Amino acid sequence: MRKFLYTTIILFVFILASSQQAKSNNPKTKDKMEEQKIEKLLEEKYINAVANELNTYKMLELFHPDFAIFSADGNNLAKFPLLEWKKVIDDYKVDNKGNADLRNLTHEFVFIDITGTAAIAKVRLYRRGELIATDYISLLKFNNDWKIVAKVPYAHVEKPF
Incomplete structure (x- = not known):
C-alpha cells in the first residue's frame, strides 16, 4: 500500500511538472505574457509618462533612438524623428503651454x-x-527589451495635442 501511495504521488508530481512545462512552452502563453509586458510598457512610459506627463526622459527609455512618427504629406511620407519630437515637447513645457486638461488622456x-x-x-x-487619436505603434524586441520603433497616428480631431 505504501509503495502504491509513493508511486501515485510521484506520478502526480511528474504530471503536474509536465503540465507546467508544456504551459510555459506554449506559444500562446508566451505571447500573452509578452502582450502584458508591452501593455504595461505602453501604459507606464508612453501614455502616462510621455502623453500625460510630458516626461521626455521616459520617452528615451522606451523609444528606439531611430524611432520616428510617420504620416502622409500629400504623396510624400513625412518622418518626425524621436529627438525632434523630444525637442518639441521640451520647448512646449518651457513655453508653459502645457494645459493640464489637455494632458489628462485615457486610453484603450x-x-x-x-x-x-x-x-x-x-x-x-x-x-x-x-x-481624439488612434496610434498604430510598432515595436521590436532588442536583447529582451521591447522598444517602440515607429508610430503612425491618426487624429480624430483637429490638433489633438
Missing part, C-alpha cells in the same frame, strides 16, 4: 499582435471621453 488597447520579436499595438486615446 484595441489590440496587441506579436510575432516573435515584432509587435504592433493599436491604441485609442481619449480626452474627456472623446476619441
Whole structure:
C-alpha cells in the first residue's frame, strides 16, 4: 500500500511538472505574457509618462533612438524623428503651454499582435471621453527589451495635442 501511495504521488508530481512545462512552452502563453509586458510598457512610459506627463526622459527609455512618427504629406511620407519630437515637447513645457486638461488622456488597447520579436499595438486615446487619436505603434524586441520603433497616428480631431 505504501509503495502504491509513493508511486501515485510521484506520478502526480511528474504530471503536474509536465503540465507546467508544456504551459510555459506554449506559444500562446508566451505571447500573452509578452502582450502584458508591452501593455504595461505602453501604459507606464508612453501614455502616462510621455502623453500625460510630458516626461521626455521616459520617452528615451522606451523609444528606439531611430524611432520616428510617420504620416502622409500629400504623396510624400513625412518622418518626425524621436529627438525632434523630444525637442518639441521640451520647448512646449518651457513655453508653459502645457494645459493640464489637455494632458489628462485615457486610453484603450484595441489590440496587441506579436510575432516573435515584432509587435504592433493599436491604441485609442481619449480626452474627456472623446476619441481624439488612434496610434498604430510598432515595436521590436532588442536583447529582451521591447522598444517602440515607429508610430503612425491618426487624429480624430483637429490638433489633438
